[in-house]
Amino acid sequence: MSISAADVKTLREMTGVGMMDCKKALTETNGDIEAAVDWLRSKGLAKAAKKADRVAAEGLVGIASEGNRAAIVEINSETDFVARNEQFQSIVANAAKLALGVNGDVAALAAAAYPGTGRTVSEELTEAIAKIGENMTLRRSSVLEVSQGVVGTYVHSAIAEGLGRIGILVGLESSGDKGVLVTLGKQIAMHIAATNPLSLSSEDLDPAAVERERSVFVEQAKASGKPDNIIEKMVEGRIRKYYEEVTLLAQVFVIDGENTVAQAVANAEKDAGAPIKVTGFVRYALGEGIEKQEADFAAEVAAAASSQ
Template sequence: MADITAAAVKDLRDKSGAGMMDCKKALTEAAGDMDAAMDWLRTKGLAAAQKKSSRTAAEGLVGVAVSGTKGAAVEVNSETDFVAKNDQFQSFVREVTQIALAKGDNIDALKAEAMPSGKTVEETLTNNIATIGENQSLRRARHLEVTKGAIVPYVHNAAAPGLGKIGVLVALESEASDEVLQALGKQLAMHIAAAFPQALNEEDLDAELIERERAIAAEKAGESGKPAEIVAKMVDGAIAKYRKEHALVSQLFVMDGKTKISDVVAKAGKDAGAEIKLVDYVRFQLGEGIEKEVSDFAAEVAATAGIK
C-alpha cells in the first residue's frame, strides 16, 4: 500500500475542492497517483471538473505582439512573481516576442536568434539568470498568420503593454474592414481567455483526453444500474456534451451565455457584408501544466537543524 502523506492529501484537496477524508480515500484507491485520484473523485462526483492545466503553476510573463497579418505569443518563466515585475525581465520577454513575430515559433531556432544587443536569445537569457539571480526559461512560442484579415491580440490583466499572465491571439480571415475584425477579435479573445477552449473544432480535441473522459463517464453511468444499452447512450451523450463545451466554435459566448461562437462569427460577417472565418487561435496561460513546487520554509529550517 502506498504511503499517503498529509501533504499529498492537502494538494489533492486544493486541486479538487473535495473533503480531506475523500481525498485520502481517493489517494488510497489510486495507490498515491494524483491524476488517478482526481479521476476517482470526479467519478464519485466529489470533485469539480477543473483542469489541472488551467491553474497557474509557475511565474513569469506571457508576451503577445502583432504586426499586420502576423502575430506571436511567447511564455518565459521565472521562479517568482517578483521577477515578472523586473524591467530587465520584461524587456527580454518583449524583445523575444518580437523575434518570434518575425522569425517563427521554433524554440531552438529562437534561442539562436540575435537580440538587439547583439547577443543571442540564449546568451541573454543566461546573463539574465546570472544578474537577476533566478532560474528562467523560454518555455514556448506560437506564431499565427493570415493571408487576408487580422490577428487580434488580447492580454488579460496586463502587467505592462503586451505582457501579462494570460495572452490570446485570434486569427480571422476576411475581406471585412479592420475596424470590424478588431472589434470581433477582441470579443472572441476575451471569451477565449475566460472559457479556456481545448481546440478550435470538436474534431481537433485530443483523442487521449476524450478517451479519458469516456472512461470516467462510463464508470459514472455504470453505477446507475441501468441496462447496458442505456449506459452506452449516457456515455455517448456525456462525450458529445464534453466536445461541445471544450471546442471553441461550439462553446456558448460568455457575453450572452446562449449564442454559439460559430454563430457570433457568422452574424458579424453578415452584418459586415463579408464572410469572416475564425481560422485559429492561441491561448497561453502562465504556468499551464507545470507543477509548482511549494516549499515549507519552516520545515526546511527544521530539517537543516536536525529537528524532527
C-alpha cells in the same frame, strides 16, 4: 592555442555553462581549466549556471503583432517579483517581436540576435540571470497567421503593453471590415482566456481524450441499470455535452451568455460584410504544466536553527 573538445566538455560539466562560452573561456585563459572557471565566474556566467536547476514557473507571457500575424512567447523566472523588473519585461517584449521572424521556433529564437547588444536572446537571458539573480528560461513560442483578416490578441493580468500572465492569439480569416474583425477577435480571445477550450471543434479533439470520456460515461450509464439501447443514447448525449464544454466554437460565448461562439461569429459576418472563419487559437497560461516547488518555511527555519 588549440582547445580540445574534451576540455570544453569538462568545463561545461563543471560549470553548466554553454559550450561556446566554455570554449571562449578556455581560449582566454590558454586552456587552463581552473582559470577558465574563474573567468566564467567573473563574467557572471558560472553564477547563472548554478541557478539553472531552480524551478522557474513565474515570469511573463508576451505578445507581438505585425500585419495579419502575431507571436506569443513565455519566458519564466523563479518569482513573480521579476515580472515587474524593467530589464526582464524588455527581454520578453523583444523576444515576442523576434519570434515573428522565426515563426515561433524556440531554438531559432534563442539563437536570434538580440537588438543592440551583439548577443543572442539566450545570451541576453544569461546576462539577466547574472544581474537579477534568478533562473530564467525561454520556454515556448508560437506564431499564428491568416492570409487575410486579423489575428486577435488579448493579454490577461497585463502589467505592461502585451505582457501578462495569460496570452491569447485567435485567427480570423476574412475579407470583411477590419474594425469589426479586430473587435470580434479580442472578444473571442477574452472568451478563450476565461474558458480554456481544448480545441477549436470536436474534429480537432484528441481521439484518445474523447475515448477516455466515453469510457467514463459508459460506466456511469451502466450503473443506472437501463437497457443497452438507452445507455447508448445516454452516452451520446453526454458526449455532445462534453463537446459543448470543451470546444471553442460550441461553447456559449461569455460576452453575451446566449449564443455559441460559432453563432456569434455568424452574427458578426453581417457587420463585417463578408464570411468569417476562425482558423485556430493559441492560449498560454504562465507556468502551466510546470511542477512548482512549494517552500516549507517551517522546515527551513527549523533547519537554520539547528545549524546555529
